[in-house]
Amino acid sequence: MTIVKxxxxxxxxxxxxxxxxxxxxxxxxxxEIFVFPELLYALVLANIMSPVIWEWRKDPxxxxxxxxxxxxxxxxxxxxxMDNFVFNLDLETWGLTTQEKExxxxxxxxxxxTISRSNALFGYEGDKYYFDIDIRKHFGLDxxxxxxxxxxxxxxxxxxxxxxxxxxxxxxxxxCVSLSTLYTAALFIIAKIPLEKIYLLATPLHSQNFIDANSxxxxxxxxxxxxxxxxxxxxxxTKARRALENEEVTIVAHLSGYIHSVYPEATIDPxxxxxxxxxxxxxxxADMKPEIMSSFLRRENSFQCxxxxxxxxxxxxxxxxxxxxxTYEHSSPNSFSTDSRAALLKEIDAEEFSFxxxxxxxxxxxxxxxxxxHPDLPISQLDxxxxxxxxxxxxxxxxxxxxxxxxxxxxEPRLPGTDKKFIDPGRISIPVTFSRQNVINLIKTEARxxxxxxxxxxxxxxxxxxxxxxxLKAAVERNPVSIEGxxxxxxxxxIGEINSMDTVSIYSGNRLALPDEVWNxxxxxxxxxxxxxxxxxxNRDPESDVTITISEGAVELISGxxxxxxxxxxxxxxxxxx
Numbered sequence: 001m002t003i004v005k006x007x008x009x010x011x012x013x014x015x016x017x018x019x020x021x022x023x024x025x026x027x028x029x030x031x032e033i034f035v036f037p038e039l040l041y042a043l044v045l046a047n048i049m050s051p052v053i054w055e056w057r058k059d060p061x062x063x064x065x066x067x068x069x070x071x072x073x074x075x076x077x078x079x080x081x082m083d084n085f086v087f088n089l090d091l092e093t094w095g096l097t098t099q100e101k102e103x104x105x106x107x108x109x110x111x112x113x114t115i116s117r118s119n120a121l122f123g124y125e126g127d128k129y130y131f132d133i134d135i136r137k138h139f140g141l142d143x144x145x146x147x148x149x150x151x152x153x154x155x156x157x158x159x160x161x162x163x164x165x166x167x168x169x170x171x172x173x174x175x176c177v178s179l180s181t182l183y184t185a186a187l188f189i190i191a192k193i194p195l196e197k198i199y200l201l202a203t204p205l206h207s208q209n210f211i212d213a214n215s216x217x218x219x220x221x222x223x224x225x226x227x228x229x230x231x232x233x234x235x236x237x238t239k240a241r242r243a244l245e246n247e248e249v250t251i252v253a254h255l256s257g258y259i260h261s262v263y264p265e266a267t268i269d270p271x272x273x274x275x276x277x278x279x280x281x282x283x284x285x286a287d288m289k290p291e292i293m294s295s296f297l298r299r300e301n302s303f304q305c306x307x308x309x310x311x312x313x314x315x316x317x318x319x320x321x322x323x324x325x326x327t328y329e330h331s332s333p334n335s336f337s338t339d340s341r342a343a344l345l346k347e348i349d350a351e352e353f354s355f356x357x358x359x360x361x362x363x364x365x366x367x368x369x370x371x372x373x374h375p376d377l378p379i380s381q382l383d384x385x386x387x388x389x390x391x392x393x394x395x396x397x398x399x400x401x402x403x404x405x406x407x408x409x410x411x412e413p414r415l416p417g418t419d420k421k422f423i424d425p426g427r428i429s430i431p432v433t434f435s436r437q438n439v440i441n442l443i444k445t446e447a448r449x450x451x452x453x454x455x456x457x458x459x460x461x462x463x464x465x466x467x468x469x470x471x472l473k474a475a476v477e478r479n480p481v482s483i484e485g486x487x488x489x490x491x492x493x494x495i496g497e498i499n500s501m502d503t504v505s506i507y508s509g510n511r512l513a514l515p516d517e518v519w520n521x522x523x524x525x526x527x528x529x530x531x532x533x534x535x536x537x538x539n540r541d542p543e544s545d546v547t548i549t550i551s552e553g554a555v556e557l558i559s560g561x562x563x564x565x566x567x568x569x570x571x572x573x574x575x576x577x578x
Contacts, residue, residue, distance in 0.1 A: 035109050038455050050157045070214055081222050083171075086172075154178050184198050200254070231408065251416075252268065259273060293371065303400075325344070475534070479519075482516050482532055503523075503524070547575065547576065
């Protein structure tokens with residue numbers, strides 16, 4: 001691969017290991033981020049440099065947002081993301097690879113056994129909530145033979161937005177890592193929440209953010225979860241809890257750096273990491289309030305049969321099975337766990353109640369009153385206090401109930417340990433007062449000495465300020481969807497189809513899309529179309545020579561008898577030989 005350097009083009013000799021890392025910043029697969037954890041925050045910085053989220057600030061939905069409270073700002077962003085993006089887990093979106101190919105590629109970086117223990121595509125089966133069935137069947141992989149796996153690529157803000165151009169989509173879209181990095185950038189740009197307050201948490205099967213402000217907020221795909229929501233027992237909170245309840249946190253990424261569960265070195269500031277762990281622990285610990293029991297029983301409904309509720313009706317004590325209350329709650333706007341409890345009880349038919357207490361059932365009111373009388377009760381002592389104060393041995397499930405209750409009240413996350421060698425890579429600071437151009441200028445300056453900032457330029461696709469070789473390597477080695485899409489069509493038909501696509505890039509300025517982005521969204525600048533054509537040629541005949549000549553307004557590709565001409569509005573003159 002050779003590039004004749006001209007006015008804007010960066011080209012340099014890149015040693016093999018760095019080439020893998022740099023090229024991975026373009027494709028951003030699940031595997032690549034696991035091996036190169038710096039990529040996770042590099043994408044955050046790329047999204048902050050991107051014009052996409054800065055444009056959101058012009059939307060009437062965010063008018064006057066600077067005057068709103070912290071939670072109002074976060075909720076505004078949440079609703080905007082809910083309205084404009086869907087969660088995408090389509091295995092076909094970015095194509096397929098094989099376990100063997102990926103393991104061979106990263107042999108120089110990480111042990112194969114470690115990968116299989118920590119990555120969902122290589123044997124990890126961690127959370128049985130997800131994997132009570134075979135992992136391949138769960139993700140639809142059972143229709144593929146052998147060790148075929150999806151690339152599971154993380155999308156940039158531009159690629160997420162561009163899903164609107166993809167068949168069968170009406171909005172933007174993205175997978176969980178894409179949404180977590182989008183959220184982080186939006187919280188900084190729109191809500192002006194300092195990046196120092198935001199942490200990205202990656203598990204083998206999920207990615208989410210923790211915002212260390214007020215009592216804490218967790219982003220979970222498109223939704224958010226507050227501390228109160230975390231322990232309210234609803235279906236949404238149950239889904240939000242399952243990753244931290246059941247999986248190891250592989251990576252914690254922050255503006256100051258990262259910490260990885262399997263690497264002996266970490267770059268995150270150790271004091272910042274300690275603060276994060278303490279704040280997350282507080283968030284994951286439920287406040288011991290009387291209504292916590294009704295939230296617990298909502299989630300763990302197998303224990304509802306242990307309880308009854310005493311309700312004063314017309315001045316008399318009346319009793320009702322707790323499970324009957326939740327049956328009414330399902331179709332009511334009122335909740336048994338909130339201030340609307342009284343309104344919910346009024347909705348229940350009178351014949352559901354009994355004048356006498358039900359045998360072998362704990363009176364929930366008494367349990368709640370005991371909690372109220374012990375506001376500082378340690379979770380570990382909960383069963384001892386309750387067993388001593390209440391006659392609650394009636395329920396045959398009582399021991400299991402307390403076990404599950406303690407786990408509900410406090411989730412102990414499996415975070416990367418601190419037995420690491422902490423390295424200072426040079427800290428970056430980005431004030432919330434910065435403009436987009438200020439951020440871009442800072443990242444370009446910091447990129448000289450800071451690896452994460454340098455990787456951000458690659459994830460940003462800034463071909464004016466980075467070498468082209470990693471982009472071209474990623475383009476012809478890891479873009480299988482377009483290859484599959486063209487099938488066995490003749491080269492004339494391939495060129496004709498490429499020419500029929502809209503000649504507009506999803507990336508602004510002198511930034512470039514990858515071939516599969518051009519294919520999926522049916523649009524691309526002439527340079528991107530030429531690289532798409534090169535991808536087809538090199539995958540059909542790896543020994544073929546391909547030359548791409550870019551001049552003002554025009555791109556020409558020559559490979560043997562194949563010739564393609566395209567128009568470009570990008571200013572990246574050079575000559576490339578693949």
